[in-house]
Amino acid sequence: MDVTARPAAADCRGVSEILSRVGDKWTIQVVVALRLGALRFNGLKRQVGGISQQMLTRTLKTLERDGMIERTVHASTPPQVEYTLTPLGLSLSETVRHLADWAAAHRENIEDNRLRYDTDHA
Numbered sequence: 001m002d003v004t005a006r007p008a009a010a011d012c013r014g015v016s017e018i019l020s021r022v023g024d025k026w027t028i029q030v031v032v033a034l035r036l037g038a039l040r041f042n043g044l045k046r047q048v049g050g051i052s053q054q055m056l057t058r059t060l061k062t063l064e065r066d067g068m069i070e071r072t073v074h075a076s077t078p079p080q081v082e083y084t085l086t087p088l089g090l091s092l093s094e095t096v097r098h099l100a101d102w103a104a105a106h107r108e109n110i111e112d113n114r115l116r117y118d119t120d121h122a
Contacts, residue, residue: 021066026051026059028096031085034069035093038084068092 021027026048033039033047045056060083063069068089074080085093 021062022068022092024059026055027063030056030059030063031068031089031093031096032100034083034085034089035097038072038082040080040082044083063089 029048029051030044033044039047041056041060044060045051045053048056051059060069060071064071066088067086069083070086072082072084074082
């Protein structure tokens, strides 16, 4: 395969759509929260500060649809629902962890660059 060939427009759109979804702030926070193990809805809501119940529900459904998380209903009264990362979701959590490490390592440099830019363009 020629690595210099440009990808088809449909491929770019598909990749862009996936990156937009997995790059969403709520998706990232839910994946990070589930990285260490299963959580129930309210536990997730506590871990993901500032997310509304509606947005958490929407994010969980999207992640389940994409195969990133698994939803398990335990037979009890009332039924208990747990969310866990699938192997696909776990691989995303590793990528997010590397990105977070990069951001932490370069934060000061980026803040300095922003300050310099803002001063030069004021």
